[in-house]
Amino acid sequence: xxxxxxxxxxxxxxxxxxxxxxxxxxxxxxxxxxxxxxxxxxxxxxxxxxxxxxxxxxxxxxxxxxxxxxxxxxxxxxxxxxxxxxxxxxxxxxxxxxxxxxxxxxxxxxxxxxxxxxxxxxxxxxxxxxxxxxxxxxxxxxxxxxxxxxxxxxxxxxxxxxxxxxxxxxxxxxxxxxxxxxxxxxxxxxxxxxxxxxxxxxxxxxxxxxxxxxxxxxxxxxxxxxxxxxxxxxxxxxxxxxxxxxxxxxxxxxxxxxxxxxxxxxxxxxxxxxxxxxxxxxxxxxxxxxxxxxxxxxxxxxxxxxxxxxxxxxxxxxxxxxxxxxxxxxxxxxxxxxxxxxxxxxxxxxxxxxxxxxxxxxxxxxxxxxxxxxxxxxxxxxxxxxxxxxxxxxxxxxxxxxxxxxxxxxxxxxxxxxxxxxxxxxxxx
Amino acid sequence: xxxxxxxxxxxxxxxxxxxxxxxxxxxxxxxxxxxxxxxxxxxxxxxxxxxxxxxxxxxxxxxxxxxxxxxxxxxxxxxxxxxxxxxxxxxxxxxxxxxxxxxxxxxxxxxxxxxxxxxxxxxxxxxxxxxxxxxxxxxxxxxxxxxxxxxxxxxxxxxxxxxxxxxxxxxxxxxxxxxxxxxxxxxxxxxxxxxxxxxxxxxxxxxxxxxxxxxxxxxxxxxxxxxxxxxxxxxxxxxxxxxxxxxxxxxxxxxxxxxxxxxxxxxxxxxxxxxxxxxxxxxxxxxxxxxxxxxxxxxxxxxxxxxxxxxxxxxxxxxxxxxxxxxxxxxxxxxxxxxxxxxxxxxxxxxxxxxxxxxxxxxxxxxxxxxxxxxxxxxxxxxxxxxxxxxxxxxxxxxxxxxxxxxxxxxxxxxxxxxxxxxxxxxxx
Numbered sequence: 001x002x003x004x005x006x007x008x009x010x011x012x013x014x015x016x017x018x019x020x021x022x023x024x025x026x027x028x029x030x031x032x033x034x035x036x037x038x039x040x041x042x043x044x045x046x047x048x049x050x051x052x053x054x055x056x057x058x059x060x061x062x063x064x065x066x067x068x069x070x071x072x073x074x075x076x077x078x079x080x081x082x083x084x085x086x087x088x089x090x091x092x093x094x095x096x097x098x099x100x101x102x103x104x105x106x107x108x109x110x111x112x113x114x115x116x117x118x119x120x121x122x123x124x125x126x127x128x129x130x131x132x133x134x135x136x137x138x139x140x141x142x143x144x145x146x147x148x149x150x151x152x153x154x155x156x157x158x159x160x161x162x163x164x165x166x167x168x169x170x171x172x173x174x175x176x177x178x179x180x181x182x183x184x185x186x187x188x189x190x191x192x193x194x195x196x197x198x199x200x201x202x203x204x205x206x207x208x209x210x211x212x213x214x215x216x217x218x219x220x221x222x223x224x225x226x227x228x229x230x231x232x233x234x235x236x237x238x239x240x241x242x243x244x245x246x247x248x249x250x251x252x253x254x255x256x257x258x259x260x261x262x263x264x265x266x267x268x269x270x271x272x273x274x275x276x277x278x279x280x281x282x283x284x285x286x287x288x289x290x291x292x293x294x295x296x297x298x299x300x301x302x303x304x305x306x307x308x309x310x311x312x313x314x315x316x317x318x319x320x321x322x323x324x325x326x327x328x329x330x331x332x333x334x335x336x337x338x339x340x341x342x343x344x345x346x347x348x349x350x351x352x353x354x355x356x357x358x359x360x361x362x363x364x365x366x367x368x369x370x371x372x373x374x375x376x377x378x379x380x381x382x383x384x385x386x387x388x389x390x391x392x393x394x395x396x397x398x399x400x401x402x403x404x405x406x407x408x409x410x411x412x413x414x415x416x417x418x419x420x421x422x423x424x425x426x427x428x429x
Numbered sequence: 430x431x432x433x434x435x436x437x438x439x440x441x442x443x444x445x446x447x448x449x450x451x452x453x454x455x456x457x458x459x460x461x462x463x464x465x466x467x468x469x470x471x472x473x474x475x476x477x478x479x480x481x482x483x484x485x486x487x488x489x490x491x492x493x494x495x496x497x498x499x500x501x502x503x504x505x506x507x508x509x510x511x512x513x514x515x516x517x518x519x520x521x522x523x524x525x526x527x528x529x530x531x532x533x534x535x536x537x538x539x540x541x542x543x544x545x546x547x548x549x550x551x552x553x554x555x556x557x558x559x560x561x562x563x564x565x566x567x568x569x570x571x572x573x574x575x576x577x578x579x580x581x582x583x584x585x586x587x588x589x590x591x592x593x594x595x596x597x598x599x600x601x602x603x604x605x606x607x608x609x610x611x612x613x614x615x616x617x618x619x620x621x622x623x624x625x626x627x628x629x630x631x632x633x634x635x636x637x638x639x640x641x642x643x644x645x646x647x648x649x650x651x652x653x654x655x656x657x658x659x660x661x662x663x664x665x666x667x668x669x670x671x672x673x674x675x676x677x678x679x680x681x682x683x684x685x686x687x688x689x690x691x692x693x694x695x696x697x698x699x700x701x702x703x704x705x706x707x708x709x710x711x712x713x714x715x716x717x718x719x720x721x722x723x724x725x726x727x728x729x730x731x732x733x734x735x736x737x738x739x740x741x742x743x744x745x746x747x748x749x750x751x752x753x754x755x756x757x758x759x760x761x762x763x764x765x766x767x768x769x770x771x772x773x774x775x776x777x778x779x780x781x782x783x784x785x786x787x788x789x790x791x792x793x794x795x796x797x798x799x800x801x802x803x804x805x806x807x808x809x810x811x812x813x814x815x816x817x818x819x820x821x822x823x824x825x826x827x828x829x830x831x832x833x834x835x836x837x838x839x840x841x842x843x844x845x846x847x848x849x850x851x852x853x854x855x856x857x858x
Binding site for chain 1: 506507509510511513514516517520521524525527528529530532534535538540542545546547548559560561562563595631632646650652653654658673675676679680682683685686687713716717718719723746760764767768769770771772773774775776777778779780781782783784785786787788789790791795797798799800801802803804805807809813814815816817818819820821822824825828830831832834835836838839840841842843844845846847848850851854855
C-alpha cells in the first residue's frame with residue numbers, strides 16, 4: 001500500500017478502480033450445474049455435494065437432533081452475544097415497518113399501498129474455514145420480522161456431512177424454517193427451481209464466491225429475484241487530524257482480512273495521519289491470523305491525501321463505498337453531503353465491525369459502486385408493496401374524462417370504453 | 430377464448446401458463462449493438478437510428494424549439510387531462526415520502542436510515558403507432574418527486590427525426606431534463622454506458638419490446654440497475670354474480686388490446702356471468718380499433734368458473750397477476766387475502782384504465798408472476814436508503830463484548846481488534 005498525495009481529478013477514476021472480477025468464464029460451468037439440478041433434483045444435488053464438498057449425504061435437511069447437538073456445542077458467551085445481536089437487529093428492522101399512505105387523489109378516488117411478505121425466501125450462507133453465522137442473523141431476522149411464511153436456508157456441510165454448529169444455532173435462534181446441507185451453485189439452483197427436498201423460493205439472498213454470484217445472476221434472469229449483485233467487500237475511511245491512527249488502521253485491516261480482493265481506502269486531509277496510519281497498518285498486520293490474505297488485499301488499497309473538503313465529498317460520492325467510516329471532528333457535516341454509500345459509520349467510536357455484527361443495521365450491502373443505485377438489505381427486501389385503489393360513482397364522474405381523453409390519444413379504445421361504460425351507467429341513473 | 434368449468438387443482442398450472450417469450454436467440458444481436466454503442470458512442474447510435482428507425486439524425490437531443498412546437502400541437506383537452514394525471518400521480522407518490530426510523534438499539538448505539546435520490550436516472554419510452562405518453566408521466570413524475578438531480582429520457586424518432594409531440598409535451602411537463610431521439614437497444618446502451626451526447630445513468634426504467642427487455646437484462650449484469658424484468662401485460666378479473674358483464678368484458682378487452690401476447694383471465698363463481706361476459710367480449714371486440722391484435726391475445730385468455738372462495742384466492746395468489754380487478758359485492762374481503770399482485774382495483778367502478786392513466790398509482794408493474802417477489806415502480810424506485818450509525822463511548826462499553834466475541838468466533842481478528850482498541854482506549858480514561 002502506498003500514500004498518494006494530492007492526485008488531480010483526472011487521476012481519480014484510476015485510483016478508485018476496484019479489483020476486477022470477471023466471471024464470464026465460469027458461466028457455462030455454472031449454467032450446466034443449474035440445468036442438471038433443475039432436471040435431476042435431489043439426485044444431482046447429492047452428486048455435487050459429493051464432488052465439491054466431499055460429503056456423502058442421505059438426508060439434505062438438518063434434523064432437530066442435529067440442531068440440538070449444534071446448540072450444545074456453542075459456548076454460553078457466544079450464545080449471549082448472538083442474542084444481543086438478534087435484539088438489536090430486531091429493534092432496527094422492526095422500526096422500518098412504517099405506516100403506508102392512503103391518499104384520496106380526487107374526491108372518490110382512493111389509492112393506497114400494502115406491504116406483503118414474500119411467500120417463500122431462500123437464504124444462502126457460505127461455508128469455508130470461518131462460516132459467517134452473522135450473515136444468518138442479518139438475513140433470517142428481517143425475513144421473520146417481515147413475516148415471510150417460509151424461510152429456507154442452505155449452507156454447505158463439511159466432509160462428515162455436518163453443517164457448522166454456530167450457523168445451525170443462529171438459524172434456529174433466528175427462526176429459519178428449514179436448513180439444508182447444500183452449498184455453492186447447487187444450493188442456488190435448488191432454491192430457485194425446487195427439488196424433491198428443497199421448496200422452490202421466490203427470492204434468494206446471501207453472499208458467496210464467484211460461482212455462487214454467477215449462479216444468482218443466472219437464475220435472476222428467470223423467475224427468481226435476488227437481493228443484489230455482489231462483489232468483493234470494501235471500506236472507505238475519511239479521517240482528519242483528530243482521528244486516531246490506530247483505529248483507522250484497525251478499520252482498514254478489518255476490511256482487508258475479508259479476502260484478497262477486498263479494498264480499503266483512506267481519504268484524509270492530514271499528511272501526518274496518512275503516515276501514522278501506514279505505520280500502524282504495518283505494525284498491526286503482523287498480529288493478524290489472516291496476515292497473508294490481508295497483505296494481498298492491501299496491495300490494491302490506497303491512502304489518498306487531499307486538499308479540500310470538496311475533494312473528500314466528490315471522491316466519496318464517485319467511489320460509492322459499501323462501508324464508509326467518518327472519523328473526523330464533525331462527522332455529520334460530511335455525512336450530510338454523502339449521497340452514495342451503503343452504510344455510514346460516524347465518529348471515532350463507531351467501527352465498521354459494530355455494524356457487521358451487532359449494532360442493528362444490516363451488513364448485506366451494495367459493493368462495487370452499486371451504492372449509486374441500490375441500498376442494502378432491509379425489511380422491505382423481504383416484502384413487496386401492492387398498490388390498491390377504489391373509485392366511487394362520484395370518483396368515476398370526476399376522473400372519467402381525463403382517462404377517456406388520454407386513452408383515446410394513445411389509441412387504446414378498449415381502455416377508453418372500460419371507463420366510458422361505467423361513466424354512462426352512472427350518468428343514466 | 431373458452432370457459433373452463435371447475436378445473437381440478439392439478440390443472441391450474443397449465444391453465445395459468447403465460448404465453449412463453451424466449452429471447453435467448455436475440456441475445457447475441459443485442460449484445461453486439463450494446464458493445465458497438467459502448468465503443469463508438471454517438472456515431473454508433475446514429476448508425477442504428479438510420480438502420481432501425483430510418484431517421485438520419487444530426488442532433489440527438491430534442492431542442493427547446495422542438496419542445497415548443499410539440500406543445501402547440503397538443504389539444505387543450507389533452508393538456509388538461511395530462512395535468513390532472515400529473516396532479517394525482519404527484520399526490521400519491523409524494524405521500525410515499527414517509528419518515529424513516531432512528532433507533533437507539535442500545536444505550537449509546539444509534540442507527541438510522543436516510544433516503545437519497547439516485548444521481549442520474551434514464552427513462553425509456555417506446556415509440557410505435559401509439560406512443561405511450563402516460564409512461565412518461567409514470568416514470569418522470571416520481572423521479573422528480575424523489576429529487577433525482579438528472580432525469581434523462583430516450584424515445585425513438587419517426588423517419589423525419591421527430592419524436593411524438595405528446596411524448597415530448599409530457600416529458601416537459603413532468604420535468605425531464607434531457608430528451609433524446611434514440612430508440613431500442615441503442616437507447617438502453619447509451620443510457621447504460623454514456624456517449625458524447627447521452628450522460629451515463631445509474632438506473633434505467635421503462636417498458637419495451639423483446640429487444641429492449643434483453644438489452645436491459647444484459648446491462649443490468651454490469652453496473653446499471655433496472656426497474657424490473659418485463660414481460661407481456663396481463664389482467665385477472667375476479668367477479669361474482671353482482672358484477673356487470675359489460676364492465677368485465679371491457680376490462681378484459683382493454684388488457685387484450687395491449688398486444689398479441691397479453692393475457693386476460695376471469696375467475697368467477699357465477700356460470701351465468703361467465704356466459705354473459707363471453708358474449709359481451711364477442712360483441713365489444715367488433716368495435717375496437719385494434720381488433721385483430723386483440724383477438725390474438727384472447728386466444729390465450731381464459732374464463733374460469735370455480736366453486737369456492739378458497740379456489741379464487743389460491744388461484745390468484747398462484748398466478749400473481751400484474752393487475753387484479755375485484756368486481757364483487759365485498760371486494761375488500763377478497764383483497765385482504767391477496768398476497769401476490771401488482772396493482773389491485775376494487776369494486777364495480779374501478780377499471781384498470783383508471784390506474785393506467787390518472788388515479789395516481791403507478792402503471793409500471795411486475796408481470797409474468799414477478800409479483801411474487803417484486804412490486805411496481807414507486808417513489809423508492811428512484812432512491813436508495815443508506816444506513817447510518819453513531820456510537821458513543823458509553824455505547825462502545827455496552828456493545829464491545831458482543832462484537833468482539835462474534836468476530837473472534839468467525840476468526841476475523843482484525844474486526845475484533847477494531848472494537849477492542851476503542852474499548853480499551855475508553856476503559857483507560
